[in-house]
Amino acid sequence: MGLKEEIEAIEEEIADTPYNKSTEQHIGRLKAKLSEKKDELERRQSSGSGGGGYAVEKHGDATVALVGFPSVGKSTLLNALTNADSEVGSYEFTTLDVNPGMLEYRGANIQLLDVPGLIEGAAENRGGGQAVLSVVRTADLVLFVLSAFEIDQYERLHEELYKNKVRLDQDPVQVNIRKKHKGGINLTTSDRVTLDDETIMGVLREYDYVNADVTIREDLTIDQLVDSLQDNREYLPSAVCVNKVDLVDPSYVETVEANLRAHDIDPEEAVFISAEDGRGLDSLKETIWEDLGLIRIYMDKPGRGIDRDEPLILTEDQNTVDDALQKLGGSFDERFRFARVTGPSAKHDEQQVGRSHELEDEDTLRIVARK
Known part of the structure; x- marks a missing residue:
């Protein structure tokens, strides 16, 4: 069985296993094993393709990655916010390289990166997606650019980033580990931790921890535990802008807002813009400033x-x-x-x-x- 088949088999077993206290330990070990297999596959793909990434030099005080599926208006938005000259077209895959531009706002120079439009399967390198995602990982803020008519793109984009080890709008859970030469695993948890000790110990053993003092003081999921044991996760803030509002009929606004809520996006926090006529761009600049925490x-x-x-x-x-x-x-x-x-x-x-x-x-x- 090849590595891809092993990954698929583990994913299928996780999906088919109901999550409860009796299966928690088993699922924990499976998720740890799945993470290791995916990392191994990524290393093989990277070495086989020479590393495959866009060489983008960071400039300015902060960097924002414009993330969206093809033809949502990222290039038009970049040109509207900066003095960049990103090729604009109404067909998909206009942007075939990373186009940088500089937004000057409140005395700060904020680099905006118009990355090639993501497609589903990007995390598995479909359409050169891993090269695109490698740029996103270096940003200080992820700005989702959605079409007002395709809000469901958000969930798919979010999933691609998650698969590529980007964790949005969350802080890493602190798991303190001190290795030692003998004595086995000594686990100390606070009353807030709901995972049982055996589940945690099982995940630790999957990562070859045999002798260690481990302290966990905050509640966490199995996925967060696995993340905390890896050094290749990126934790980034994100913002959402909804483009093409110039094409939205007033009667459709409530539908757009309902679609946002369906994907756990507060319409009050999303920025409604038209990159074409400039509507909402001042609000977007302010949101970028605030979310970067400058x-x-x-x-x-x-x-x-x-x-x-x-x-x-x-x-x-x-x-x-x-x-x-x-x-x-x-x-x-x-x-x-x-x-x-x-x-x-x-x-x-x-x-x-x-x-x-x-x-x-x-x-x-x-x-x-x-x-």
Whole structure:
């Protein structure tokens, strides 16, 4: 039996096995084995095809991947948001390469990547899908571009990304493992964990953990446990925009909203746009900004004053003075004495702070360095 057939057999067994407490351990081991087999198949395919990926150099303060099936209007949207020149056509597969463009918004340079339209089976490399997905994995935000008339595309796109180990809008579950030379597996779980110990131990053994201290403090599913034992998962935020609203009859709007809800998308959170006539693009820019979690830091430069035209761009989860020093580069890091901050994060104007101080959007920062 070949590797593909083994994968299909395991998938079929999982699908045919009802999930309950008595089968939980068995399903856990099957899912762990399935993940390993899929990784092995991916390695073989990559080595056989020379790695197959698009070489896209990242620029700017953050990167957004525009993801959608062919002909949903990604290229038109890229051109509308940036100064890029992505080929536009009304037929499928217009974009055969990754087209980058730069969105300038609130002083930030946000790289947008118009990736070739995904098709079903992309995760199995149909239509060169793995090369496309390799680009998506490097992004800071996934922007789903859906046609107002084909909302069901979302579920299929989401599934292709999941198969390619992209986990959207979730944080990795923390499973702490300390290997040791003997003593077997010592498992410690909190009261919140609902998986039974034997299921967890079975999955751990599938990954060749024999002697280890394992601590799990939050509840998790078997799939999340398997993910936590792998180092090739990407956890990314996502946003949804619904394109072609210029073609939607007012009487059809409620149907579009109902279709969104059917796929667990809140219509209030989706952005309705027309890449063709520019409708909704300002709202989309704001959504991209918020979902990337970017913040602006105005640098107070000695002898030149405060630069409000080209702020230093940080993120909400990497927002310390030390993060600012690393992004500034040069000799700031080694010569740093202290900083002075004025703005939302400061207790008062010109507050003296150290490296660990957490900055907020529109703070003013002055670095005081050794000469």
